[in-house]
Amino acid sequence: MAVKIRVYATLREALGWSSLDVNIEGETTVGNLLSNIKDLWAQIQERGLDFYTILINGHNIRLIKELDTVVRDNDVIDIFPPAAGG
């Protein structure tokens, strides 16, 4: 199945890419999917999961099943560090 991952702001800057199309066999979870993208997972681990907003099709995974949220074909995952300053 095909999944799109998009990253923004400082995460985009650190990774050097803004969008990634991933093809995987069978159903998986957000945690499994992200942990297999080494550079992305390293960045998330470095700053901590709490630092990032992770949306799957516009829904925050924290309000679904966190990293156990199931990923399906054609899902879009958006990850960004919300900016707090004002």
Added chain:
Amino acid sequence: MSLTPLELERYDRQIRLFGIEGQVRLKKSKVLIAGIGGLGCPAALYLVAAGIGEVIIVDSETVELSNLNRQILHWTSDIGRPKVDSAVEKLRILNPDVRIVGIKRVIDEELLESLVPNVDIVIDGLDSWKIRFILNRICVRYKKPLIHAGIHGMYGQLLVVIPGITPCLQCIIPREPPEIKPFPVLGATPGILAMMQVVEAIKLITKIGEPAINKIIVYDGYTMTFREVPVNRNPNCPVCSLKQ
């Protein structure tokens, strides 16, 4: 309510956009700006220039030298003054037709409970998730549109919350992320985001265009791109849950 000859002249260029009816809507409206810093200063300037009827600004801090790269209503001679006093003085000179109310107080739930029900739109000029979440909750409670922006360095995000219709801030960011203070910021970054807040506020008040709803707009100054992140209301949102 009608417009005076001076108002017709002052607002001539925008009346050409949305008509006298739109200008009267602006004149009848009340906007709360929570925080008169990097976002609040430019937002206040343009809202006051546009002829909003009443602009209420709230902030408890005093002007510091390190504010001046971005908080453009505060000048070198204002260092040490309350930000609210510094801002109100200049805004009144800019447009004496606008009723400008300055409140020098710490922004907390009690204060917001007393202000939010009496305004039409709220501009988020805050710099802390904790207070933003309180503001979001009170805006949802009183069904007042909240125009959120946050900035960091060369980045920023915009979210227009229309309670009952769009996701609220906590649909998207359910828990407070860790904060970096002091945060880096190029002065123009909050300027850009504040202008987007003002455009959205004026669109909502004058009923022109389409509000930027159901999406977060992420600004990236390094690449000069604006990317849209689609967002949805969350049935499990702790604030605006559809299950409530």
